[in-house]
Amino acid sequence: MSMMSVKGFDAFYGRSQALRNFSIELKSGEVLCLLGRNGAGKTTALKTIMGTVRPAAGTLMLDGKDLTGVPAKDIPRAGIGYVPQGRRLFTELTVWENLEIGLWTRNTDVSALDHALELFPVLKERMTQRSGTLSGGEQTMLAMARAMCINPSVIMLDEPTEGLMPSAIAGIRDAVIRLRDEGVAVLLVEQRVDAVLSIANRVAFMDHGEIKAEFDIEEVRANPELLHHYVGVGR
Amino acid sequence: MDIAPYLLLATLEGLVQASVLMLTALGLSLVFGVMRVVNVAHGEFFMVGALIAWACGVYIPGPPAVGFVIGLVVAPLFVGGLAWFADWAVLKRINYNPEGTIVSTIGMLYIIQQFALLTFGPDARAVDAPFYYTIRTPWFGYSSYKLFIIVIALALVAGLWFMLRRSKVGLLMRATQFDKETAQNFGIPVDKVYSAVFAIGAMLAAIGGVLVVPNQQAHYLMGTDPLLLSFVVVIVGGLGSIPGTIAAAVLIGLSDGLLSVFFSPTLAKIVSTLLVAIVLVFKPQGLFSGKGARA
Ligand SMILES: Nc1ncnc2c1ncn2[C@@H]1O[C@H](COP(=O)(O)OP(=O)(O)OP(=O)(O)O)[C@@H](O)[C@H]1O
Ligand SMILES: [Mg+2]
Numbered sequence: 001m002s003m004m005s006v007k008g009f010d011a012f013y014g015r016s017q018a019l020r021n022f023s024i025e026l027k028s029g030e031v032l033c034l035l036g037r038n039g040a041g042k043t044t045a046l047k048t049i050m051g052t053v054r055p056a057a058g059t060l061m062l063d064g065k066d067l068t069g070v071p072a073k074d075i076p077r078a079g080i081g082y083v084p085q086g087r088r089l090f091t092e093l094t095v096w097e098n099l100e101i102g103l104w105t106r107n108t109d110v111s112a113l114d115h116a117l118e119l120f121p122v123l124k125e126r127m128t129q130r131s132g133t134l135s136g137g138e139q140t141m142l143a144m145a146r147a148m149c150i151n152p153s154v155i156m157l158d159e160p161t162e163g164l165m166p167s168a169i170a171g172i173r174d175a176v177i178r179l180r181d182e183g184v185a186v187l188l189v190e191q192r193v194d195a196v197l198s199i200a201n202r203v204a205f206m207d208h209g210e211i212k213a214e215f216d217i218e219e220v221r222a223n224p225e226l227l228h229h230y231v232g233v234g235r
Numbered sequence: 236m237d238i239a240p241y242l243l244l245a246t247l248e249g250l251v252q253a254s255v256l257m258l259t260a261l262g263l264s265l266v267f268g269v270m271r272v273v274n275v276a277h278g279e280f281f282m283v284g285a286l287i288a289w290a291c292g293v294y295i296p297g298p299p300a301v302g303f304v305i306g307l308v309v310a311p312l313f314v315g316g317l318a319w320f321a322d323w324a325v326l327k328r329i330n331y332n333p334e335g336t337i338v339s340t341i342g343m344l345y346i347i348q349q350f351a352l353l354t355f356g357p358d359a360r361a362v363d364a365p366f367y368y369t370i371r372t373p374w375f376g377y378s379s380y381k382l383f384i385i386v387i388a389l390a391l392v393a394g395l396w397f398m399l400r401r402s403k404v405g406l407l408m409r410a411t412q413f414d415k416e417t418a419q420n421f422g423i424p425v426d427k428v429y430s431a432v433f434a435i436g437a438m439l440a441a442i443g444g445v446l447v448v449p450n451q452q453a454h455y456l457m458g459t460d461p462l463l464l465s466f467v468v469v470i471v472g473g474l475g476s477i478p479g480t481i482a483a484a485v486l487i488g489l490s491d492g493l494l495s496v497f498f499s500p501t502l503a504k505i506v507s508t509l510l511v512a513i514v515l516v517f518k519p520q521g522l523f524s525g526k527g528a529r530a
Contacts, residue, residue, distance in 0.1 A: 052416050072419040088417040090410050101410055104403065105422035150421070 003027050004049075004080070004154045004185060009058035011048045011209075018044040019209045022058070024187070026154060031176065031186040033196045035231050036206035042189045043085050044209070046156050050082055051075045062154065076105050081152030085159050085189075087143040091132030095123055095142055098131050102149025116145035119175045137168030144175055155179060156187040161195060173199055193227055205230035240374035241496060249492020250485075251381045251450075254388035255443045257484035259461045260468035261395060261477065262439035268475025269412040269432045272326065272336045276343035278462030280318060280437040283347060284310040284444030285453040286355050292362035292448070303365035303449075310445045311438035317347075318437030322430050331429070344458075351455040359452035384446045391442065392481060395435075399477070408432060412475070467507050471514050473521020482523045 004026040011019035018041050026032050034042050047053040049060060051072035059068045062078050076082065090098050099113055117124050120141040126134060131142055140160055147155055157176070161169045169192075177199055180186050190196050196203060197220065204214040212230060220226050263277045291306035292299060321343055329335040366383075369376040399405035411418045411428045419425055443461065444453075451457075464487065472483030487507050494503035514522055 050420050052419055071424075073422045073424050076420055076422045082420045084417065084420065088414060088420075090413045090417070092413050093406075093409060097406055097409075100403075100406060101421050101423070104407070146421075 003061075003063060004187075005059075005061045006045075006049060007059045007061075009045070009048050009060075010056045011044055011053050012056055013044075017209060018053075019048060019055070022048070022206075022209065022211060024204060024211065024214075026185045026187055028153065028183045028185045029180055030201040031180050031188055031199050033200035033203045034187065034189045034206055035191075035193070035196065035203060035227075037231060040206045041209035042206055043158055045206070046082065046084075046158055046187070046189065049075070049080065049156065076150055076152075079106070079150070079153040081147035081150050081155040083140075083143045083147050083155070083157040083160055085162070087139050089131045089134075089139055089143055089146070091130070093131060094128055095131050095134070096127040098142055098146050099123075099149050102146040105150040108149060108151045112149050112151040113145075116148040119148075119178060120145050120171070137164055137171070140164060140168065140172060141175075144172065148179070152184060154185045154187065156189075158189045159191060160188075161190065161192055169195065193231070197221060240372070242493075243372070244375060244377075245493045245496035246489065247377060247381070247492075248496065249489035251384050251488075252492055253485045253488020254385045255447050256461070256464055256468060256488050257481055258388050258391060258439045258446075259443040260465040260472070260480050260484050261392065262436035262443075263462075263465045264469045264472070264475055264477065264480040265395075265439070266433055266436035267469065268477075269408055270326075270331060270429050271333060272331060272433070273333075273340070274433075274436065275337060275340040275462070276321075276347060277340075277436070277440055277465060278458030278460070279344050279347040279351075280314050280440040280458075281444040281447075281461045282351060282453070282455065282458035283314050283317065284441030285448045285457060286351055286360070286444075286455070287313055287441075288445040288448045289360040289362050289453040290355075293360075299363040300365040303362075303445075307442070307445050311441045314441035315434040315438040319430055319434045322433040326433070327426065327429075348455055348458070355453075355455060357455065359454040360448075361452045362448045364449035380449060387442075387446060391439070395439075396477070404431070464507070467511050470511050471522050473523055476521060476523065479521050479523035483521075 007023045009019050009022040010017065022045050024032060034045065036042050044053055048055050051070065059066065061067065062080065065078065067075060067078055090101070103110070103113060122138060123142060123145055126138065131139065134142060144157070144160065160172050164172070173195060176186055176188065188200065197217065200217050202214060202216055203220050205212045207230070215226060259277070259281055263274060266272055266274050287310040288303070288306035291309060292302040295302040295305055325339050325343070326336055329339060364378065364380040366380060368379040370379050370382065399408060407418070407423050408428055411423055411425050415425055440461070468483045468487050469480060471487065472479030490506060491503040494506060
């Protein structure tokens with residue numbers, strides 16, 4: 001049973017505070033959805049967990065191991081997979097080279113790759129293609145596959161469906177469900193509320209760098225006006 | 236009188252010069268490409284390599300070839316270590332800040348130069364070529380050592396290409412070059428990659444220095460020319476592009492050889508400087524780099 005726990009993260013860009021007392025807990029086999037308006041600090045929260053934004057305060061634990069303040073490169077090695085906003089593929093490198101880097105991270109064996117390719121079989125035919133030439137949907141699949149190659153116990157996805165067609169979105173959602181059911185803990189940043197409702201177990205609302213409220217998905221389903229209240233969208 | 240032999244001679248001289256230039260410029264280009272550091276002290280690594288080659292040639296007993304081979308091994312190792320130290324002691328501490336690295340590598344330039352002056356003195360030092368076999372053509376004899384320089388340079392470039400394109404380490408370097416933050420998100424130790432790249436860049440310059448001493452005397456001020464020519468090559472070839480750097484080195488080396496033989500070395504320098512100006516104005520991404528074509 002794996003578990004990630006973030007407690008009391010503060011983070012700054014220069015003198016402006018981007019995270020205030022940011023805390024979340026994430027268990028294996030569940031999807032926690034992070035919602036918030038543009039600029040609320042969602043991406044910053046993920047970057048701070050990944051260690052590329054250094055927190056001024058707070059702690060990060062994974063499976064009882066203290067990861068607070070470790071070098072950024074050790075976060076993925078501890079088992080946190082990351083699908084950044086905008087995908088951030090190594091677009092000059094081939095599809096295979098991107099996956100190879102994922103496999104390198106924790107020296108995982110190819111079964112992790114096989115698993116990813118089983119979810120995204122289109123990538124198999126594209127191995128030698130420069131990843132920057134993939135379609136938008138394929139790029140997102142590759143970003144997910146790359147993160148899956150590290151065999152993560154936690155995976156964090158930052159708006160993976162941004163700018164995708166409904167058919168591609170369905171593929172990503174199926175993959176997230178599959179990961180969740182296999183016991184991966186999923187932290188999902190998402191703007192599309194409909195997508196959230198169908199796969200999340202819990203929803204956390206964020207504003208001005210702070211978690212304002214957290215609900216089980218049943219509460220949100222029962223009271224859709226919560227969504228309106230916290231992120232200004234209705235159903 | 237026939238022009239063909241002169242043309243052949245000038246071409247050979249140009250290719251020899253291009254080979255050394257290619258090594259030195261590739262070092263500069265690799266460091267800039269991956270680390271975004273403009274290493275003003277690059278020519279000093281070349282100079283230290285040359286002086287070590289001289290010392291090995293003079294103090295190691297036996298035939299010149301023994302000293303040469305030992306120099307070819309010791310010089311890049313020593314210079315690589317020096318660069319590793321410089322990266323650790325200076326560049327890392329200023330977080331590879333672009334302006335900061337320019338100023339601090341200028342500082343390194345003077346420190347290394349003065350150390351070389353104190354250790355080796357101001358004299359120009361000559362070294363015997365490791366072998367003297369002369370290749371006869373119908374018109375002139377040509378030093379086989381110079382052809383050997385071309386062979387060594389090509390072998391090293393092939394090795395570098397293989398390392399970057401076919402090895403795991405090269406893959407991590409290319410990923411770091413492309414997106415440092417995402418590289419870290421996949422566990423790549425960016426600081427170690429930087430140290431290694433800075434050392435490898437310096438080693439390439441040092442080997443260039445070793446290869447050059449049998450033709451050209453070693454001297455504590457000899458780093459300036461290779462630095463300037465490397466900048467010319469790197470700008471003409473496209474910053475950080477390895478195929479572009481190779482092509483530009485051949486172009487600049489050949490034009491330098493041809494113009495020097497038929498006209499004057501000064502004209503050769505004028506032409507390459509003009510070429511830089513033209514490239515900077517009309518094709519600032521470099522003559523040989525397509526959009527985003529980075530190695
Ligand atoms: N590198 C940076 N330097 C300075 N300020 C930044 C930087 N990155 C983000 N910010 C600021 O921090 C705040 C939070 O940004 P962040 O990207 O985390 O928001 P977000 O919730 O992910 O937004 P979006 O939904 O648009 O992706 C914003 O006000 C943003 O302008
Ligand atoms: Mg964001």
